[in-house]
Amino acid sequence: MAQFAAVMRLAELPLGGMRACMLGGRELLICRTRAGVFALDNTCTHADARLSEGRLRATRLVCPLHGAAFDVRDGRVLGAPAETPLPTHAVRVAEDSIEVAVSPAAA
Ligand code: FES
Structure with a gap:
Protein backbone atom coordinates (compact mmCIF):
# COMPACT_ATOMS: atom_id res chain seq x y z
CA MET A 1 0.00 0.00 0.00
CA ALA A 2 1.19 3.48 -0.84
CA GLN A 3 2.69 5.53 1.96
CA PHE A 4 1.66 9.16 2.15
CA ALA A 5 4.25 11.69 3.24
CA ALA A 6 3.85 15.42 3.87
CA VAL A 7 5.62 17.53 1.24
CA MET A 8 4.49 21.09 1.99
CA ARG A 9 1.82 23.12 3.68
CA LEU A 10 -1.29 24.02 1.69
CA ALA A 11 -0.80 27.65 2.70
CA GLU A 12 2.58 27.66 0.92
CA LEU A 13 0.93 26.99 -2.44
CA PRO A 14 -1.50 29.64 -3.70
CA LEU A 15 -4.39 28.67 -5.96
CA GLY A 16 -3.10 28.50 -9.54
CA GLY A 17 0.44 27.93 -8.30
CA MET A 18 2.93 25.08 -8.58
CA ARG A 19 6.01 24.16 -6.67
CA ALA A 20 8.69 21.48 -6.87
CA CYS A 21 9.69 19.22 -4.00
CA MET A 22 11.67 16.06 -3.37
CA LEU A 23 10.16 12.83 -2.09
CA GLY A 24 11.95 9.50 -1.90
CA GLY A 25 14.76 10.71 -4.13
CA ARG A 26 12.31 11.78 -6.81
CA GLU A 27 11.58 15.35 -7.87
CA LEU A 28 7.85 16.05 -7.89
CA LEU A 29 5.72 18.97 -8.96
CA ILE A 30 2.72 19.92 -6.85
CA CYS A 31 0.01 21.91 -8.64
CA ARG A 32 -2.90 23.62 -6.93
CA THR A 33 -5.87 24.24 -9.21
CA ARG A 34 -9.59 24.87 -8.85
CA ALA A 35 -10.00 21.15 -9.65
CA GLY A 36 -7.82 20.17 -6.67
CA VAL A 37 -4.20 19.54 -5.76
CA PHE A 38 -2.18 17.24 -8.04
CA ALA A 39 1.29 15.71 -7.93
CA LEU A 40 3.29 14.76 -11.01
CA ASP A 41 6.90 14.14 -11.92
CA ASN A 42 8.70 17.44 -12.45
CA THR A 43 10.68 16.24 -15.46
CA CYS A 44 9.13 16.55 -18.91
CA THR A 45 8.75 13.21 -20.74
CA HIS A 46 10.08 14.78 -23.96
CA GLY A 75 -0.76 13.43 -16.74
CA ARG A 76 -2.08 12.90 -20.27
CA VAL A 77 -0.45 14.73 -23.16
CA LEU A 78 -2.44 17.70 -24.44
CA GLY A 79 0.12 19.07 -26.85
CA ALA A 80 3.23 17.99 -28.79
CA PRO A 81 6.12 17.35 -28.88
CA ALA A 82 5.78 15.08 -25.82
CA GLU A 83 4.13 11.70 -26.54
CA THR A 84 4.46 9.94 -23.19
CA PRO A 85 2.12 10.89 -20.34
CA LEU A 86 3.60 12.41 -17.23
CA PRO A 87 3.59 10.04 -14.21
CA THR A 88 1.13 11.17 -11.54
CA HIS A 89 1.04 10.44 -7.83
CA ALA A 90 -1.75 10.22 -5.28
CA VAL A 91 -2.38 13.35 -3.21
CA ARG A 92 -4.37 13.98 -0.09
CA VAL A 93 -4.76 17.14 1.94
CA ALA A 94 -4.82 16.60 5.69
CA GLU A 95 -5.56 19.75 7.65
CA ASP A 96 -3.04 22.23 6.19
CA SER A 97 -0.64 19.58 4.95
CA ILE A 98 -0.28 18.33 1.37
CA GLU A 99 0.64 14.64 1.42
CA VAL A 100 1.81 12.57 -1.53
CA ALA A 101 2.21 8.84 -2.11
CA VAL A 102 4.69 8.19 -4.90
CA SER A 103 3.15 5.77 -7.36
CA PRO A 104 5.13 2.48 -7.40
CA ALA A 105 4.20 2.00 -11.05
CA ALA A 106 5.90 5.29 -11.87
CA ALA A 107 9.04 4.59 -9.83
S1 FES B 1 11.49 19.06 -22.91
FE1 FES B 1 9.40 19.47 -22.55
S2 FES B 1 8.60 19.75 -24.56
FE2 FES B 1 10.69 19.29 -24.91
Missing part, protein backbone atom coordinates in the same frame (compact mmCIF):
# COMPACT_ATOMS: atom_id res chain seq x y z
CA ALA A 47 13.53 15.84 -22.82
CA ASP A 48 15.16 17.04 -19.64
CA ALA A 49 13.22 20.16 -18.66
CA ARG A 50 11.90 21.05 -15.23
CA LEU A 51 8.18 21.65 -15.57
CA SER A 52 8.17 23.87 -12.48
CA GLU A 53 9.85 26.46 -14.73
CA GLY A 54 6.96 26.30 -17.20
CA ARG A 55 3.43 27.64 -16.91
CA LEU A 56 0.25 26.39 -15.28
CA ARG A 57 -3.03 27.57 -16.81
CA ALA A 58 -5.98 26.05 -14.98
CA THR A 59 -5.20 22.31 -15.29
CA ARG A 60 -2.87 22.68 -18.28
CA LEU A 61 0.85 22.46 -17.59
CA VAL A 62 3.15 23.78 -20.32
CA CYS A 63 6.81 22.77 -20.61
CA PRO A 64 9.27 25.70 -20.69
CA LEU A 65 11.57 24.07 -23.26
CA HIS A 66 9.54 23.07 -26.35
CA GLY A 67 6.01 23.82 -25.22
CA ALA A 68 4.53 20.34 -24.69
CA ALA A 69 1.36 20.45 -22.59
CA PHE A 70 0.05 17.98 -20.01
CA ASP A 71 -3.19 17.71 -18.04
CA VAL A 72 -2.19 17.84 -14.36
CA ARG A 73 -5.26 15.78 -13.37
CA ASP A 74 -4.07 12.58 -15.06
Whole structure:
Protein backbone atom coordinates (compact mmCIF):
# COMPACT_ATOMS: atom_id res chain seq x y z
CA MET A 1 0.00 0.00 0.00
CA ALA A 2 1.19 3.48 -0.84
CA GLN A 3 2.69 5.53 1.96
CA PHE A 4 1.66 9.16 2.15
CA ALA A 5 4.25 11.69 3.24
CA ALA A 6 3.85 15.42 3.87
CA VAL A 7 5.62 17.53 1.24
CA MET A 8 4.49 21.09 1.99
CA ARG A 9 1.82 23.12 3.68
CA LEU A 10 -1.29 24.02 1.69
CA ALA A 11 -0.80 27.65 2.70
CA GLU A 12 2.58 27.66 0.92
CA LEU A 13 0.93 26.99 -2.44
CA PRO A 14 -1.50 29.64 -3.70
CA LEU A 15 -4.39 28.67 -5.96
CA GLY A 16 -3.10 28.50 -9.54
CA GLY A 17 0.44 27.93 -8.30
CA MET A 18 2.93 25.08 -8.58
CA ARG A 19 6.01 24.16 -6.67
CA ALA A 20 8.69 21.48 -6.87
CA CYS A 21 9.69 19.22 -4.00
CA MET A 22 11.67 16.06 -3.37
CA LEU A 23 10.16 12.83 -2.09
CA GLY A 24 11.95 9.50 -1.90
CA GLY A 25 14.76 10.71 -4.13
CA ARG A 26 12.31 11.78 -6.81
CA GLU A 27 11.58 15.35 -7.87
CA LEU A 28 7.85 16.05 -7.89
CA LEU A 29 5.72 18.97 -8.96
CA ILE A 30 2.72 19.92 -6.85
CA CYS A 31 0.01 21.91 -8.64
CA ARG A 32 -2.90 23.62 -6.93
CA THR A 33 -5.87 24.24 -9.21
CA ARG A 34 -9.59 24.87 -8.85
CA ALA A 35 -10.00 21.15 -9.65
CA GLY A 36 -7.82 20.17 -6.67
CA VAL A 37 -4.20 19.54 -5.76
CA PHE A 38 -2.18 17.24 -8.04
CA ALA A 39 1.29 15.71 -7.93
CA LEU A 40 3.29 14.76 -11.01
CA ASP A 41 6.90 14.14 -11.92
CA ASN A 42 8.70 17.44 -12.45
CA THR A 43 10.68 16.24 -15.46
CA CYS A 44 9.13 16.55 -18.91
CA THR A 45 8.75 13.21 -20.74
CA HIS A 46 10.08 14.78 -23.96
CA ALA A 47 13.53 15.84 -22.82
CA ASP A 48 15.16 17.04 -19.64
CA ALA A 49 13.22 20.16 -18.66
CA ARG A 50 11.90 21.05 -15.23
CA LEU A 51 8.18 21.65 -15.57
CA SER A 52 8.17 23.87 -12.48
CA GLU A 53 9.85 26.46 -14.73
CA GLY A 54 6.96 26.30 -17.20
CA ARG A 55 3.43 27.64 -16.91
CA LEU A 56 0.25 26.39 -15.28
CA ARG A 57 -3.03 27.57 -16.81
CA ALA A 58 -5.98 26.05 -14.98
CA THR A 59 -5.20 22.31 -15.29
CA ARG A 60 -2.87 22.68 -18.28
CA LEU A 61 0.85 22.46 -17.59
CA VAL A 62 3.15 23.78 -20.32
CA CYS A 63 6.81 22.77 -20.61
CA PRO A 64 9.27 25.70 -20.69
CA LEU A 65 11.57 24.07 -23.26
CA HIS A 66 9.54 23.07 -26.35
CA GLY A 67 6.01 23.82 -25.22
CA ALA A 68 4.53 20.34 -24.69
CA ALA A 69 1.36 20.45 -22.59
CA PHE A 70 0.05 17.98 -20.01
CA ASP A 71 -3.19 17.71 -18.04
CA VAL A 72 -2.19 17.84 -14.36
CA ARG A 73 -5.26 15.78 -13.37
CA ASP A 74 -4.07 12.58 -15.06
CA GLY A 75 -0.76 13.43 -16.74
CA ARG A 76 -2.08 12.90 -20.27
CA VAL A 77 -0.45 14.73 -23.16
CA LEU A 78 -2.44 17.70 -24.44
CA GLY A 79 0.12 19.07 -26.85
CA ALA A 80 3.23 17.99 -28.79
CA PRO A 81 6.12 17.35 -28.88
CA ALA A 82 5.78 15.08 -25.82
CA GLU A 83 4.13 11.70 -26.54
CA THR A 84 4.46 9.94 -23.19
CA PRO A 85 2.12 10.89 -20.34
CA LEU A 86 3.60 12.41 -17.23
CA PRO A 87 3.59 10.04 -14.21
CA THR A 88 1.13 11.17 -11.54
CA HIS A 89 1.04 10.44 -7.83
CA ALA A 90 -1.75 10.22 -5.28
CA VAL A 91 -2.38 13.35 -3.21
CA ARG A 92 -4.37 13.98 -0.09
CA VAL A 93 -4.76 17.14 1.94
CA ALA A 94 -4.82 16.60 5.69
CA GLU A 95 -5.56 19.75 7.65
CA ASP A 96 -3.04 22.23 6.19
CA SER A 97 -0.64 19.58 4.95
CA ILE A 98 -0.28 18.33 1.37
CA GLU A 99 0.64 14.64 1.42
CA VAL A 100 1.81 12.57 -1.53
CA ALA A 101 2.21 8.84 -2.11
CA VAL A 102 4.69 8.19 -4.90
CA SER A 103 3.15 5.77 -7.36
CA PRO A 104 5.13 2.48 -7.40
CA ALA A 105 4.20 2.00 -11.05
CA ALA A 106 5.90 5.29 -11.87
CA ALA A 107 9.04 4.59 -9.83
S1 FES B 1 11.49 19.06 -22.91
FE1 FES B 1 9.40 19.47 -22.55
S2 FES B 1 8.60 19.75 -24.56
FE2 FES B 1 10.69 19.29 -24.91
